[in-house]
Amino acid sequence: MDRKDTFGQNIKKEIKNCGLLWLMLIPGLLVLVLFKIAPLLGLAISFENYSSFKGIFGSEFVGLENFKTILTDPYTWIVAKNTILLAFWTLVVSFPIPIVFALILEEVCFSKFKKFVQSVSFFPYFISVAVAVSILSSFVSPSDGIVNIILVKLGFGSINFMAEAAWFRPLYVLLHVWQNFGYSAIVYIAAIRGIDPTFYEASQMDGANRWQKMKFITLPCLIPMMITMFIINLGSILSVDINKVLLMQNPSTYSTSDVLQTYVYRMAFGSTGFPQYSLGTALSLIQSVIAFILVIATNAFSKKVSENGAF
Template sequence: MNISRKKHLTKNKTTFQYIKSDMQLYIMLLPFLLFYIIFVYKPMWGLQAAFRDYNMFKGMAESPWVGLDNFNAVFKSPYFGRILRNTLLISTYSLLFSFPMPIILALLLNEVRSTKYKSFIQTCTYLPHFISTVVVAGMVTSFLAPSTGIVNIILSKLGFEKIYFLSKPEYFRTIFITQGIWQGAGYSSIVYIAALSGIDMALYEAAKIDGCGRWKQTLHITLPGLLPTIVMIFIINVGNILNVGYEKIILLYQPATYETADVISTYVYRMGIENADYGISTAIGLFNSVVGFIFVFTANTLSNKINGMGLW
């Protein structure tokens, strides 16, 4: 009787008692929460600059509300169409050209029989991921330099004219996508390689008994096995369609190539940080974040429906 009563009591601990017994955990959590509050959520409060005529000296509360004026100015700006188009085009080309590369690489690596050779290739192809944006941009800039860059040396040896690639808008996207593949394809293949190793070997054995060759096994076992991963990564990419890597674009573009290279985030950088036009730049940033969030959310919901799995 006594025991069961005690049990009954502990079951009905109040919320306060729970919190009290886990006090140490909450204290531990404090620095972590402070980080998110101060450096992640507090800036969100600053998003109201998008709806104010923000003045640094007056401070946020004293700057007058202007409603949607900043957004009107953004949408009417002649640059808005350009940066939106460039952002979407660069993302779309990435989806078309960069996205399949790690999948192909993983499939090819899967066919290698010698584990040593396989891990050698993996070691080589993962390496560029760990090199800084600045070094990669430096490599691109100097390799494409008009007369001493290695690309132009080769072109002139082959009898073509030398081209100053980085000053020509028509080459920018190709350059950007290519260096992205060079730097990222190997590393991105990891997740597919892991998915491949998770496919049940018994399936292959069964296929062999039924007389399927390697090609048929790839088509009917490997690819279907990879599909959930492919769909998930595709969704992440679609969700991030508005987030083009501005850190590298800032290093590679120049006024002559803005026409094809200037994306939303680089425009925000120039307006906000360089020109200190906080109202307008916050408004574009907010537009970007909200639309981006809607993209991720929709993509995830779709994936849950189609694939039975999503990001959350």
């Protein structure tokens, strides 16, 4: 009883002292609960033969049938391999580029030029995927694309890049890097600017040159941020950009461009069949569980090795 009173008193005290802050927190909490947490209940349809008409509570419960359908289908593993390879190369190539870009940009002394370059690198992020793919197609067009014009001038033959399965992954990664490196670099630029200037002053007095300052001060100070960003990126490793893939995909590139998302999209919204939302949800759940395990494992590993982690 005493404890309850104490708890009640604490609440009252909290409301009296920080009531306004709690009130300000309510909108954010509501958005979190309504739009992030509550929709998770929809995952239940992955265990059902879902019908829009019958709803979540009226649809037939099928247990793990949808998961079994996905996991026992040999084609799933073909597209899973494509998905992982695409995500792997995207991560491997696109992760270090913003760091290198931020490091180089921060070494530029002419501030107007620095701002200009940063702004220009930032713009592609706001271009829609459809436009970005169109730009890429124009650049690599076999008939009048600038890339092929240069190749022909250099004595090489023209290549229909968009119709070569082997070129799908490099082009996808290239487009991803072009669209995102400027935006991703902002985080690192902010982190670099947050480094205590006394570190640099001390190294200056010790006679360090710019390379040594970058190597022994900037980079080590960026490691916690790099780890955090790496773990965040790892969380979305299986989530390739389906819009980009669909726009770049054609029958010539199916062997490398058919990924889990496109496969399930065809199964779920096949033109001849009835929509199968349950299959799509089951696959999303599998992807989320794998991503969650990866994030937790990487975070634990990072903490063990470098004493840094995202959480």
